[in-house]
Amino acid sequence: MRVAIVHYWLVSMRGGEKVLEALCDLYPQADIFTLVYDPAAVSQKIREHKVTPSFLQRLPGATRHYQALLPLMPFALESFDLRGYDLVISSESGPAKGVIPPPQAAHICYCHSPMRYLWDHYHFYRANAGFLQRTAMPLLAPALRAWDVTTSARVDRFVANSHHVAARIGKYYRRGATVLYPPVAVGAFRPVDRIEDFYLCAGQLVPYKRVDLAVEAFTRMKKKLVVIGEGPELARLKAMAGPTVEFLGHAPFQVLKSHMARCRALVFPGEEDFGIVPVETMASGRPVVAYGVGGALETVVHNRTGLLFPEQSVDALINAIIEFETCEGTFQPGSIRTHATRFSEQNFSEGFRAIVEEELSAQDMGRVGQPNPRIITPPPPRLKNLGAIH
Incomplete structure (x- = not known):
């Protein structure tokens, strides 16, 4: 063939x-x-x-x-x-x-x-x-x-x-x-024993990823955020960032992998069609704090593998981080990683x-196309009122 x-x-x-x-x-x-x-x-x-x-x-x-x-x-x-x-x-x-x-x-x-x-x-x-x-x-x-x-x-x-x-x-x-x-190469990622006091934002730095929300939120909270990635937004993000936000630019895979495994959580404020970075982070045993639309609704399980916040705004992200830190100890790395393996x-x-x-x-058989193609992956549970979970 x-x-x-x-x-x-x-x-x-x-x-x-x-x-x-x-x-x-x-x-x-x-x-x-x-x-x-x-x-x-x-x-x-x-x-x-x-x-x-x-x-x-x-x-x-x-x-x-x-x-x-x-x-x-x-x-x-x-x-x-x-x-x-x-x-x-x-x-x-x-x-x-x-x-x-x-x-x-x-x-x-x-x-x-x-x-x-x-x-x-x-x-x-x-x-x-x-x-x-x-x-x-x-x-x-x-x-x-x-x-x-x-x-x-x-x-x-x-x-x-x-x-x-x-x-x-x-x-x-x-x-x-x-x-x-x-x-997703889930086998390439593993949990580690030592978690450090920083949050992670990773990916291409373009406007629709809304990394600016994370930079502003962590600057206001005076909490440490590490940003890995490059793109046209980099200069603007650096200009608005406070001293607690660190930019690593384009990082080798081993550096990215290490940060995923050691971060308190991945911050994912953009709307993605699927989003591989959250799955890689979960394969590392770490939770994800994500804007609750698009692909995040299908990869992140609220209160089990991370938290979903209902509005794409700085205040909503800050509230989500505050909520995350009150229940941070309930997230189990083994359970988070097991969930990620379904995307192998x-x-x-x-x-x-x-x-x-x-x-x-x-x-x-002469039947070109399928009018009602079967679904290989079952649909995720729908959150009718995401705002009600906060």
Whole structure:
């Protein structure tokens, strides 16, 4: 079976690229297609595959300024020649599903998120964009949304990385989606005996992550916060931080792993589609204090593996930290770690393999796509009134 994996862009190693690595393990013979490619920025496992970038690669500065090339990405994706492939797997967060699959191939899209900057986060991204982007977005977005919806019909089976994302697929594409949580290397993390007096915030420093809430809250409380990560928000965050907030920038994996295991808790104030960092922290036996929306509702169990706060504000986060410190001793590292193992790489691989086999069997029987795809991962318990838990 000839397999093509289409990944939006390969310029760093983040959560989406970890999923790509898991797909590479499942399909070692697969060829990879991507919009732009920086070999030095990705793992050896990915480099071992044949990687074909689009014509955007030839534009000056493409691997650094790829986001500015969004209007050209539909043309680049449709230029890939996928004739002869039996299975096409698109890894979607930026555009990827917009390739033209051959008629005999099954096209399965693993969707990390419909493009946030075109849909539910459009106004947030526009408000935080520079003048040129802010001016261009209203002119370009309608056509890009139309293309995004139209290309959803090229997918035989959507697989969502959370129920939160599955709901957005239903809202914007009017398609059902099987839910399969992404692979987390839970085996790489372990609890330690010595917990130190600091909280941790880790991840890319971009506006929607709302790390500014954590920096302001811990500055006001005069409590120690360690921030690991880099991004366009770094200078602004440093400027607003007090002496109890420490920035480590981009840290090696061992440094990040050590801080996860030794922190009092991870602070997670952003809205994520899934959120791998909280799961890695829980695999280290440490609780998570998270804004109670999106993927956090599916990964963090309130009062058992962490605390969820109901409002994305500094005051709500401060109240959550105060509450956490009154019940900190009730969180059991072993129980927290056991919960994290449900998001293992093995569970992802077994689930994805089952989905592919099911879709290929359906196509062999002439039933292309599944109108009501089964749910691999059961939905999380719903919190009807999150505010009532405080």
